[in-house]
Amino acid sequence: MNERKTVRQATGPPRESTHPPCGRRFAEELLSGYLDDALTQGDEQRVRLHLEDCAECRARVEEMTQLREVIMTTRFQTPADDQWDETPRGAASRLARSAGWLLVAVWLVSVTGFVLWGVATGPQGWFEKSLVFGGLSGLALLFVSVLLDRLRVMPGDRYRGVEK
Amino acid sequence: MTIESSLPPPTAAAVAADLSALGDGELVERTRRGDAAAADLLARRCRQPAYLLALQLLRDPDDALDVAQDALLRLFTHLDRLQRGRPVRPWLYAIVRNRARDLMRHRGRRPRAALAADDPEGGVVLVDDSPGPEDAARRHELQVRVWHALGELSETQREILVLRDYQDLSYEEIAGVLRVPLGTVMSRLHRARRALRERLENAAGGPFHE
Numbered sequence: 108m109n110e111r112k113t114v115r116q117a118t119g120p121p122r123e124s125t126h127p128p129c130g131r132r133f134a135e136e137l138l139s140g141y142l143d144d145a146l147t148q149g150d151e152q153r154v155r156l157h158l159e160d161c162a163e164c165r166a167r168v169e170e171m172t173q174l175r176e177v178i179m180t181t182r183f184q185t186p187a188d189d190q191w192d193e194t195p196r197g198a199a200s201r202l203a204r205s206a207g208w209l210l211v212a213v214w215l216v217s218v219t220g221f222v223l224w225g226v227a228t229g230p231q232g233w234f235e236k237s238l239v240f241g242g243l244s245g246l247a248l249l250f251v252s253v254l255l256d257r258l259r260v261m262p263g264d265r266y267r268g269v270e271k
Numbered sequence: 272m273t274i275e276s277s278l279p280p281p282t283a284a285a286v287a288a289d290l291s292a293l294g295d296g297e298l299v300e301r302t303r304r305g306d307a308a309a310a311d312l313l314a315r316r317c318r319q320p321a322y323l324l325a326l327q328l329l330r331d332p333d334d335a336l337d338v339a340q341d342a343l344l345r346l347f348t349h350l351d352r353l354q355r356g357r358p359v360r361p362w363l364y365a366i367v368r369n370r371a372r373d374l375m376r377h378r379g380r381r382p383r384a385a386l387a388a389d390d391p392e393g394g395v396v397l398v399d400d401s402p403g404p405e406d407a408a409r410r411h412e413l414q415v416r417v418w419h420a421l422g423e424l425s426e427t428q429r430e431i432l433v434l435r436d437y438q439d440l441s442y443e444e445i446a447g448v449l450r451v452p453l454g455t456v457m458s459r460l461h462r463a464r465r466a467l468r469e470r471l472e473n474a475a476g477g478p479f480h481e
Binding site: 134135136137138139140143145170171174175177178179180181183184185186190191192 | 318319322323326327332336340344410413414417418432435436437439441442457458460461462464465467468471
């Protein structure tokens with residue numbers, strides 16, 4: 108593929124001014140590109156010819172190759188199947204859940220309004236009314252606090268614009 | 272009676288086997304159309320890669336599992352945003368990487384450089400295909416040394432090494448995940464490799480040689 112070609116197009120002048128340990132005048136990062144087979148044809152040939160004559164750079168590339176091989180063969184313990192949550196829901200399920208939450212919210216607001224109206228116009232004394240209004244006000248403040256936190260996070264949600 | 276109607280209905284195992292032959296792209300399409308079996312298989316395929324990337328970036332199994340599950344949820348929630356024909360893995364990796372960075376920044380910490388006492392090797396386990404026990408032990412020791420040294424690198428250096436050398440992504444895929452120009456990948460990767468080599472040389476055990 109044309110990782111080679113794409114790298115050639117996108118690389119432009121080397122971004123790093125360091126050179127191989129032998130002092131050869133090409134960017135040291137080309138040794139990494141050589142290791143990953145990601146150089147342009149010209150750069151690859153330049154590095155290959157240099158390596159034929161330079162034991163120091165050959166050793167460097169050999170060392171990087173060994174390091175990469177050690178890393179690539181590293182295996183990690185992974186969680187068992189039962190540690191994972193169920194498969195994320197599909198669009199229909201998400202829609203149903205959203206609609207459910209909306210209905211619950213509407214129901215909650217209606218019931219709260221009904222209770223408040225009943226208490227406000229009812230025969231209860233100031234103490235009972237204070238208890239009801241105070242409790243509901245506390246809950247409302249907690250809700251507003253959570254809502255504000257969510258709204259504050261939303262503009263910074265990096266996943267909304269994640270690469271498609 | 273047609274030939275089709277005379278055939279018995281496919282079993283669940285046959286359906287699963289049929290799906291398992293499909294590529295990720297086809298599974299994505301079927302998931303979008305509401306195929307629960309395809310969604311389940313896609314989730315199973317994406318789980319371990321997401322977890323491993325998160326583990327390699329965060330170096331904490333619990334955090335890695337949380338991030339991987341969150342990333343999968345986000346992937347399925349926004350699956351309709353994935354352009355047709357685009358591979359799903361780089362997209363998943365981008366989500367995992369962003370989520371891992373957010374978590375680290377939220378906690379204001381680097382990943383665990385010192386590993387827990389009850390897990391001194393940080394979840395690194397021996398490979399099974401080593402030629403002999405001595406070679407296996409030696410290889411394992413090197414892997415653990417590299418794993419420790421990796422934890423001492425900067426976030427930027429660590430993530431590019433993880434994507435290239437642990438995850439074996441191409442330069443083009445890395446550029447997509449990190450959202451950097453392709454030319455930046457090689458220079459950044461080389462700096463990271465050099466930093467890793469210096470850490471290994473300075474660490475106990477001396478220079479890296481297999």
